[in-house]
Amino acid sequence: MKKQFPLNHVVGFILSVVLTIFAVFIALETDFTTTIKLWIIGAFAIFQAFVQLIMFMHMTEGKAKVANIINISYSIFLAVVIVAGSIWILTTGHAAH
Amino acid sequence: MKLDEFFVTGDPLILGSQIAIGLTMVGLVVLITYLKKWKWLWNEWFTTVDHKKIGIMYIIAGVLMFFRGGVDGLMMKAQTSRPNMEFLDAQHYDEVFTTHGVVMILFMAMPMLIGIINVVMPLQIGARDVAFPKLNALSFWTFFVGAMLFNISFVIGGSPDAGWTSYFPLAGKEFSPDVGNNYYAIALQIAGIGTLASGINFIVTILKMRAPGMKLLKMPMFTWTTLVTSVLIVAAFPILTVALALMTLDRIFGAHFFTVAAGGDPMLWLNLFWLWGHPEVYIVVLPAFGMFSEVIATFSRKNLFGYVTMVVSIVAIAFLSMLVWVHHFYTMGNSAAVNSVFSITTMMIAIPTGVKIFNWLFTMRKGRIQFSNAMLWALAFIPCFTIGGVTGVMLAMAAADYQYHNTMFLVAHFHYVLIPGVVFAVFAGLYYWWPKMFGFKLNEKIGKWHFWLFVIGFNLTFMPMFFVGLDGMSRRMYTYSESTGWGAWLGVSAVGGLILAAGFAALVYNIYWSFRYASRDIGGDPWDARTLEWATASPVQEYNFAVIPEVTDHDEFWKMKKEGRNTLKKEDVKDIHMPSNSGIPIIFSVAIGIVGFFLVFEWNTLAAIFSVGIIAGLIANSFDYDDGYHIPAKKVWETERKWRGDL
Ligand code: HEM
Numbered sequence: 083m084k085k086q087f088p089l090n091h092v093v094g095f096i097l098s099v100v101l102t103i104f105a106v107f108i109a110l111e112t113d114f115t116t117t118i119k120l121w122i123i124g125a126f127a128i129f130q131a132f133v134q135l136i137m138f139m140h141m142t143e144g145k146a147k148v149a150n151i152i153n154i155s156y157s158i159f160l161a162v163v164i165v166a167g168s169i170w171i172l173t174t175g176h177a178a179h
Numbered sequence: 180m181k182l183d184e185f186f187v188t189g190d191p192l193i194l195g196s197q198i199a200i201g202l203t204m205v206g207l208v209v210l211i212t213y214l215k216k217w218k219w220l221w222n223e224w225f226t227t228v229d230h231k232k233i234g235i236m237y238i239i240a241g242v243l244m245f246f247r248g249g250v251d252g253l254m255m256k257a258q259t260s261r262p263n264m265e266f267l268d269a270q271h272y273d274e275v276f277t278t279h280g281v282v283m284i285l286f287m288a289m290p291m292l293i294g295i296i297n298v299v300m301p302l303q304i305g306a307r308d309v310a311f312p313k314l315n316a317l318s319f320w321t322f323f324v325g326a327m328l329f330n331i332s333f334v335i336g337g338s339p340d341a342g343w344t345s346y347f348p349l350a351g352k353e354f355s356p357d358v359g360n361n362y363y364a365i366a367l368q369i370a371g372i373g374t375l376a377s378g379i380n381f382i383v384t385i386l387k388m389r390a391p392g393m394k395l396l397k398m399p400m401f402t403w404t405t406l407v408t409s410v411l412i413v414a415a416f417p418i419l420t421v422a423l424a425l426m427t428l429d430r431i432f433g434a435h436f437f438t439v440a441a442g443g444d445p446m447l448w449l450n451l452f453w454l455w456g457h458p459e460v461y462i463v464v465l466p467a468f469g470m471f472s473e474v475i476a477t478f479s480r481k482n483l484f485g486y487v488t489m490v491v492s493i494v495a496i497a498f499l500s501m502l503v504w505v506h507h508f509y510t511m512g513n514s515a516a517v518n519s520v521f522s523i524t525t526m527m528i529a530i531p532t533g534v535k536i537f538n539w540l541f542t543m544r545k546g547r548i549q550f551s552n553a554m555l556w557a558l559a560f561i562p563c564f565t566i567g568g569v570t571g572v573m574l575a576m577a578a579a580d581y582q583y584h585n586t587m588f589l590v591a592h593f594h595y596v597l598i599p600g601v602v603f604a605v606f607a608g609l610y611y612w613w614p615k616m617f618g619f620k621l622n623e624k625i626g627k628w629h630f631w632l633f634v635i636g637f638n639l640t641f642m643p644m645f646f647v648g649l650d651g652m653s654r655r656m657y658t659y660s661e662s663t664g665w666g667a668w669l670g671v672s673a674v675g676g677l678i679l680a681a682g683f684a685a686l687v688y689n690i691y692w693s694f695r696y697a698s699r700d701i702g703g704d705p706w707d708a709r710t711l712e713w714a715t716a717s718p719v720q721e722y723n724f725a726v727i728p729e730v731t732d733h734d735e736f737w738k739m740k741k742e743g744r745n746t747l748k749k750e751d752v753k754d755i756h757m758p759s760n761s762g763i764p765i766i767f768s769v770a771i772g773i774v775g776f777f778l779v780f781e782w783n784t785l786a787a788i789f790s791v792g793i794i795a796g797l798i799a800n801s802f803d804y805d806d807g808y809h810i811p812a813k814k815v816w817e818t819e820r821k822w823r824g825d826l
Pocket residue numbers: 344460461463464506507508525526528529532567568569570571572573574575576580583584585589592593596597600
């Protein structure tokens with residue numbers, strides 16, 4: 083195997099740094115309300131998680147490519163169902179009145 | 180704590196059991212010592228890592244627990260057989276239905292299924308063992324220790340009494356100060372570790388250890404259901420772990436996750452419990468579906484109808500089963516949107532389930548059906564389970580469920596799915612795979628008694644519950660008055676319970692009879708079956724396959740027979756690498772059990788001291804460099820010659 087320039091890693095690294103600086107900027111230097119700030123930072127965090135999974139953890143490469151993608155999607159599905167589902171159920175019923 | 184509080188006292192029934200348990204234990208120890216069997220037990224069973232032996236131990240434990248749970252059931256039936264009966268008081272009735280539910284689901288259904296999976300699945304995929312044999316032993320022993328810890332509760336300290344669902348606030352410290360509900364929290368936690376480990380073990384085994392040529396879509400259906408069930412275990416059991424951990428913190432360490440007064444929320448418990456609890460019912464029913472698929476295909480002499488749609492519907496069921504849990508608490512006061520969404524997802528589960536029912540029917544269509552015992556159970560399963568499924572869809576409608584919820588109608592529903600779905604399947608599986616495990620068949624004639632008594636008894640016991648339920652009888656009522664008019668229904672139900680018990684007795688007698696008298700000369704393939712497990716000897720050689728087969732079809736063994744490929748060439752036989760036995764799993768699990776016992780009684784210092792044993796076990800395991808031994812090719816060849824005869 084020929085040694086290639088690690089383009090993926092460089093792009094991943096730059097993206098990660100940029101996303102982090104952006105989040106810090108939003109949090110410290112803007113006048114949005116706290117809720118909006120949290121939403122924006124949260125979105126950046128999720129995006130960055132994907133960047134890392136793909137660029138550094140090589141989720142989409144190698145023999146177990148399909149298995150990895152299924153794995154990650156299923157875990158995200160479970161986490162969303164369990165966390166978002168529970169919050170939805172427990173905050174919209176009697177508890178809300 | 181004084182000794183008279185430690186042991187449960189003051190009830191003649193329990194005193195009787197205490198004496199009986201004491202005597203049985205002493206008797207067993209004396210018997211084993213007299214027969215000089217300790218060493219054999221330790222070497223051949225307690226330290227084994229062989230998936231077939233571990234599977235058999237699971238099944239034995241499952242049968243014992245079936246007996247225990249069954250006695251609980253009969254006690255409840257006796258108490259409600261007539262109005263104003265005075266056999267059990269309210270407290271005892273509460274304890275009995277609680278242990279009945281927990282024992283049947285977690286310590287009967289789960290080990291029976293995991294046991295059969297253990298024996299059969301590696302053979303079906305042409306593997307020599309599961310991926311992590313020692314972990315497999317650990318799974319069994321933690322399950323067993325958890326089950327035993329739970330079972331001693333009724334003689335030592337008192338049983339849990341808040342239902343198998345253990346809802347807060349009732350299950351909390353304030354309303355249940357005794358140790359009973361600690362048993363629930365701790366024993367289930369210990370057993371749960373084992374189940375989770377099994378799930379991981381089976382997934383890795385199936386994904387990594389299939390024989391060459393066996394693509395995912397060439398796997399036998401039972402292996403498919405095992406894979407999907409294992410994925411569900413890995414998804415759902417951690418939720419139970421967390422819920423039980425929170426319960427333990429609440430009960431033993433004074434936290435308040437589930438008490439309103441201190442800012443907690445009891446509904447959080449319900450939510451977490453059913454987030455695990457609903458997937459759990461599918462965890463037990465999916466492998467059962469797999470067994471029926473194998474049995475129906477074999478005894479209809481046809482391959483399974485609609486293989487791919489079967490796979491798709493199993494995956495769809497598993498997917499949906501994570502999305503329906505609210506149907507267990509529609510009446511908790513959710514918003515209309517929540518209840519509507521979960522009504523729809525729940526009803527959707529009936530679709531893939533229906534697809535499977537039709538596939539089984541079409542498999543039988545124009546088949547040359549053989550009415551062997553295993554097949555009889557599969558035939559009885561279809562109509563009985565359908566009743567359970569249809570009443571499930573009735574319960575799924577949130578608005579209607581306000582009427583049905585927590586009535587005997589619900590109790591009838593889940594017995595109509597769980598008994599045909601799991602118990603009939605386990606019976607079918609036992610009759611079918613018994614020769615693989617033990618080298619002889621169970622008797623067909625005694626088996627017919629077992630079948631008819633059990634099926635008739637089952638319907639007599641549970642059918643009346645639909646009617647008293649619709650008439651307003653709520654679940655878990657320990658007594659009722661004459662004027663309700665339920666006496667006749669419940670009387671019939673109690674008689675049904677006795678017939679059911681007679682059916683179980685017939686099974687036990689069948690095992691005894693066949694063990695003594697059945698023919699041992701049955702060959703490797705007594706049913707003329709289709710999948711790879713039948714390419715081995717009965718009982719199976721310790722190394723499973725002398726040569727790992729090449730797979731071309733999902734009914735590979737059938738094809739081998741048709742093409743005359745099921746022979747063995749001497750030059751293909753090589754040395755076989757096997758894992759060594761290990762005492763670590765059992766010792767480690769016993770240490771966990773002791774710590775658990777102290778935690779139940781809230782003797783926290785003792786628990787902390789003995790936790791050192793658990794840590795020591797982990798360390799000891801890291802220094803275990805044993806990497807197995809080899810069976811020389813010559814010995815393998817000799818063994819094969821002996822059972823094949825034709826070489
Ligand atoms: C067609 C598929 C099914 C549907 C639509 C369905 C629906 C339901 C609903 C709505 C409930 C809650 C009713 C209430 O509490 O008022 C329920 C309870 C239950 N179901 Fe099913 N079910 C189905 C299949 C199954 C299967 C296959 C099993 C197990 C093998 C099962 C086991 C149970 C159990 C154990 C409970 C009661 C738990 C308890 O409260 O103690 N169900 N079912």
